[in-house]
Amino acid sequence: MDIADGIKVIDSGYIRQEMAAIYLLRQGDKIAIIETGTKHSIPKVQQALEKDGLDFSSVAYVIPTHVHLDHAAGAGELMKLCPNAQLVIHPRGARHMADPSKLIAGTVAVYGEEKFNQLYGDIVPIDSSRIIEADDNFVLDFDGRELKFIDTPGHARHHFCIWDRMTESMFTGDTFGISYRDFDNGDEIYIFPTTTPIQFDPYELIKSVNKLMKYKPKRICLTHFGAIKPKNKVVEQLIDGINFMSSLGIEYSAQDNAEEKIQNAMMDYFLQELQKMGFTDQDSCREKLKFDVELNTQGLIYWQQKIAPGKKKN
Numbered sequence: 394m395d396i397a398d399g400i401k402v403i404d405s406g407y408i409r410q411e412m413a414a415i416y417l418l419r420q421g422d423k424i425a426i427i428e429t430g431t432k433h434s435i436p437k438v439q440q441a442l443e444k445d446g447l448d449f450s451s452v453a454y455v456i457p458t459h460v461h462l463d464h465a466a467g468a469g470e471l472m473k474l475c476p477n478a479q480l481v482i483h484p485r486g487a488r489h490m491a492d493p494s495k496l497i498a499g500t501v502a503v504y505g506e507e508k509f510n511q512l513y514g515d516i517v518p519i520d521s522s523r524i525i526e527a528d529d530n531f532v533l534d535f536d537g538r539e540l541k542f543i544d545t546p547g548h549a550r551h552h553f554c555i556w557d558r559m560t561e562s563m564f565t566g567d568t569f570g571i572s573y574r575d576f577d578n579g580d581e582i583y584i585f586p587t588t589t590p591i592q593f594d595p596y597e598l599i600k601s602v603n604k605l606m607k608y609k610p611k612r613i614c615l616t617h618f619g620a621i622k623p624k625n626k627v628v629e630q631l632i633d634g635i636n637f638m639s640s641l642g643i644e645y646s647a648q649d650n651a652e653e654k655i656q657n658a659m660m661d662y663f664l665q666e667l668q669k670m671g672f673t674d675q676d677s678c679r680e681k682l683k684f685d686v687e688l689n690t691q692g693l694i695y696w697q698q699k700i701a702p703g704k705k706k707n
């Protein structure tokens with residue numbers, strides 16, 4: 394689907410329909426791919442290119458917003474197929490793309506081995522000579538079209554967002570949270586933050602959201618899922634969500650059965666907010682949010698146990 398001049402969104406097929414997006418930016422006959430999905434998403438990328446009379450040789454850049462595997466697992470395989478492409482990645486993510494062994498171990502620790510193999514399959518290393526590290530404010534000349542990279546810690550320290558000046562679109566990976574199109578009600582959307590392991594930092598995340606808004610983007614292109622308009626109400630809902638999630642982490646992480654308590658409180662919060670918007674089928678809402686609630690909870694507990702104590706004043 395075209396969302397603006399020269400921007401196409403495709404569904405990576407990760408977990409379920411319209412959960413994780415891949416964006417294709419076209420400039421002349423060149424393509425930049427933002428997010429890769431997993432190895433299983435590659436046929437969808439190929440189809441989208443062919444539909445426009447292009448192929449893998451047209452791909453100039455492959456750009457995962459960060460190295461979490463729903464965004465970057467397919468990068469190595471895709472780079473093998475795209476002989477003219479360079480990978481653009483946050484400096485803190487570059488070594489994981491060249492040698493994914495730690496990334497794999499970290500993800501297996503979160504999902505378990507069986508689920509890992511089913512979700513991601515092989516993760517292929519990328520030759521470092523093909524990797525461009527994009528620092529804060531790095532500008533890429535995409536055949537005359539300026540793409541600017543903005544360092545946005547908070548979800549992960551290896552996360553950047555991409556500003557496409559020509560279309561005034563901001564590609565936000567996981568920094569600007571999650572908003573599923575299943576929960577649209579007319580013009581109204583539902584948005585919430587992702588606090589997944591292991592580098593969630595609410596203070597940095599709110600700073601990053603504000604940093605993005607300074608560009609006054611016409612549209613925010615979320616990986617989960619699709620383009621939204623960043624109205625004030627949407628930004629407020631996102632920041633309220635970050636504060637609420639943090640409060641859950643702070644309140645429950647040290648208690649017995651922390652995981653269950655946080656999951657229940659988070660799900661109740663989502664269901665209540667969605668009910669206000671008219672989504673009353675709680676079972677169906679639960680089903681769509683289960684995966685995010687589990688991962689968000691793990692991230693909050695990790696944040697409190699490993700990171701927050703060092704930062705706390707007496």
Ligand SMILES: [Zn+2]
Nearest residue numbers: 461463464567
């Ligand atoms: Zn993600």
